[in-house]
Amino acid sequence: MKNLAIVCCLHGNERYGFEVSKNQSFFHFFLSNKKAFIENKRCIDADLNRCFPGKIDGNHEERLAYNLIKKIKDFYYIIDLHSCSNNCPMFGIITKPNPEKIEFAKQLGLKKLIIMPEFFASGKALIDFVDCGISIEVGPHNRKENVREAIQLIKNIIENKINEDIDIYEAFNIIKKSKENILINNFENITKGQIIASDISGNQSAEYDFTAVLVGEDVYEGVLCLACRRII
DSSP states (O other): OOSEEEEEOSSTTOTHHHHHHHTOOSSEEEEOOHHHHHHTOSOSSSOGGGSTTOOTTSOHHHHHHHHHHHHHTTOSEEEEEEEESSOOOOEEEESSOOHHHHHHHHHHTOSEEEEOOHHHHTTOSGGGGSSEEEEEEEEETTOTHHHHHHHHHHHHHHTTOOOOOOEEEEEEEEEEOOSSEEOOOTTOEEOTTOEEEEETTEEEEOSSOEEEESTTOTTSTTEEEEEEEEOO
16 A cells, blocks of 8 residues: 555644654655644644645644645545544544445554544544545553554554454544543443433433543543444
């Protein structure tokens, strides 16, 4: 798979992707938001992964998005590397699902894949504007295993390893946080009526069955988690 590029640091504080770039030379690598990376900030003016396809005369991230799309337009496959603030195991994200994207996830060796609907990123994420793209959430920002695990994904592509044992979920709602203490974990299967958060004012209970993803992610203010359902 030679027509592939890897994108890192759409968010400047998600830094492990830069280390990955120094440890592989097989594919083209793009460090997206250099200024935010240098300043160790998520962004300068706006969330870059909500700015695509960008604007030639927009703010800092809108200009970056516009130019990045031009740089990667000749690459069919895109890996978009991310990390998170919560303790979530590695998983992939796709939008506009099709068999080719799912096959790509299997070639990467992913064990979990989330189909993300437009309501979450407003259809303005990088992977919404490439032919076959997957965003990878590897783990917490400073977790030392991130680099090794991301490099292993790249090796799986090079060595043509395919993992058929993949769990595929579809996100269908955003669970708002009404209590401070979160009582559930990532990829936990939640049942209707289960207490999912609490504080001195009382408990927050699940209104329906779901699988929890991105539990307690710092950047999504007021959000407890994504509600997902397993489809495969």
